[in-house]
Amino acid sequence: MVSPGILLVDKPAGLTSHDVVARTRRAFGTRKVGHAGTLDPMATGLLVVGIEGATRLLTYIVGADKTYVATIRLGQTTGTDDADGEIIVQAPSDAWADVTEERIADGIRSLTGRISQVPSSVSAIKVDGRRAYDRVRAGEEVVLAAREVTVSRFDVLARRDGEGVIDLDVIVDCSSGTYIRSLARDLGSGLGVGGHLTALRRTRVGDFDVADAVGIDALEGAPTLTPAQAAARVLQPLDVSAEDARDLRHGKRLPGQASRLDGALAAAIDHDGVLVGVVEKRGADLKSAMNMPEVAR
Known part of the structure; x- marks a missing residue:
């Protein structure tokens, strides 16, 4: 008999959150598996997975605040606000004249605190019963309503200047429902050069940390938190x-x-x-x- 528990998985790039759930089902020999908070295929990092009766706890975990480390590329706009989409606009050289360190810092400050954010059109939000990204892939135009989110930390860790682009490595602490792709898009838009994500990694969900997670190839026999241990963290x-x-x-x-x-x-x-x-x-x-x-x- 499979014991209920919470499993912390470090999702690799290229897999969907559903792929992780499917592999967990096989590893633990049960169909009753779910996760708290979708990660895009491009993203890596912490996925909190519930097994058996512990799936009932996921509703209390999904709303926890989160930490991400990411790379924002300024100077290019893509159709998906991340590197999975085609580049649709490349900033011309004269657009960079006013993109100073101070203006970048001001742009980040404007996206910190309680903000109104329009989610990316290729998000997992459902529109009339269907995921927004499915509608976009079907050729439909999707515009999602703005939502209030809280970004409690938005710090630049490193900067690299390239040919017609600037890459910013950032760390973000935020409320559940915040889209880091939208932060990248809005920062670039505010600077007049466009922006998108080239890397995204979730390192924390509430009191759960990716340092305690197992890799996708180590699911067999992986340790889990008991429901009591997990519940006491949230x-x-x-x-x-x-x-x-x-x-x-x-x-x-x-x-x-x-x-x-x-x-x-x-x-x-x-x-x-x-x-x-x-x-x-x-x-x-x-x-x-x-x-x-x-x-x-």
Whole structure:
């Protein structure tokens, strides 16, 4: 029997997130596998994968903030805002006259903090039930609505000047739903020379780090976090008695225990270190928001 758990995978370039899920299914011998937060085929880095009952935790992980390292190429615009698309505009030489260090820094500052961002048209966002990128590949014109996101850090790590381009290695801390391709596009657009991503790597999702992830060829027998260990990284851990654990599993409330929660949700963990589920406040009481399937011990 396959134990539920959270697996951290370092996705290589060239594979889709679905490819990683398919390989995990084969490695662990189960169909019940999902992931928290899609990475494009071009992107590498951390993919948080849920196995068996731990897939129920993914909804609480997907909204965590994230860290990316990326390379932005200024001077070229592509149809996909990344290197997978064709170059559709090359900045002329006279466009570079005003592209100073100060203006680049100003452009980055304008894209830091709480910002309104239009996602790339080739994103995985669904439009009337179909992924935006599928509609674009079918020849449809897709314009997505702007959304509010938070970019808490947008720092340049290195700069390389090339023939008609400038490459910026950057690190970005951001809220879930932020598109780094859109940051590259908007930075280049604001400077009047265009821009796109040539490299993207996700290094962190909440408290999960790519340094703890396994490679795609090491899935067989790879270590996983237990549901309790994973839940405690994204939610307040809350110890519950055997009696309370039984009541939660049977849909009963825990009277007068809402004051034990610092926020809206917590991970209820029994005295054996097993995740009972996620609990939420309901007036002065606690009630189950999600129960984990019971596993035979």
